[in-house]
Amino acid sequence: MPDFRNTTVLTSAADAKGFPAPGGPEVAFAGRSNAGKSSAMNAITGLKGLGRTSKTPGRTQLINFFDTPGGRLVDLPGYGFAKVPDSIKARWRVLMEAYLNEREPLAGVILIMDIRHPLKPFDEQMLAWAAHSDLPVHILHTKADKLTRNHQNQALAPLKRRLPDASMQLFSAVTGQGVDEARSRIAQWLDAEDEA
Template structure:
């Protein structure tokens, strides 16, 4: 099994911000997690960091309205972006989230990659594709995590994975696709391997766990 070079258990809450002006200094390396409000983003972050409540999970999708920042060390951060696409959220709130998301993706110099989470049963919705286009236009690498993979059998899971990989070729960007389950940890090593690569940029000089 792949052994991660970075100890994600070190993750600690840093701050919540309504927009990029309230975020920590734009230095070091950030990796952002984004997805529809029911895609399992908080569960994925908790699984990655081996912490049950680092990112708050809620039975009411659309609850996260801020950009949440978690530090891994002095130079590296995880970013939990507001969930999008939940029908019961007021239009004004949706528009505010969309503006904050676009601003973050296009103006944050320390952002080095984005993880887009999608329920494997409902991949590549319009807003997911918009987000991927934003990232590709900003020359950011994208990892698509097809979450809740335990909900499908092996055959259906593999079929969906291949279909999504084929569909992403049209984006003409640096896009990787993996399946993931917070329930049984399937895909966790793949997630860590991609993140480790993104965090190894020359300007990240902090300690790496043994």
């Protein structure tokens, strides 16, 4: 498995012209604002400052590219924060669509959902887009530490029934629950693309 601690910042892009030249398979992290995307990236890489965490949702306004052993990790803008002006929301939408629809090296998407608030409209849109594009998605149900083990299972059961074919897991950046499983999934995508 790659040593994700060797992940480094490559560049940030405000538009498609700023995307770096392809440099191996890419795994994108997507999720609603404040779902725990930055904390998940930090936990997976073991690097505290990689994904900048904030109490203010909507902080990520650029697509951030990181070099990692075997490929790249890509941090997409958090989406769905009501206090962000419509003009910025429109710019985010264009930026994300440019990446998701046109980026050849994209090998898979890690979709971040707060286990307490899953399957919001953005999540549904991402899952529909991925199905249409035949792109694998792995769902991290974050903030699992906020629920007891019993409540975790109760929250996960209806999601598994609703999305029977989806790849998903519980995850907590606080306790480390699910970190190794998430790393393994990312490594599979990076390895599969390298061998293709």
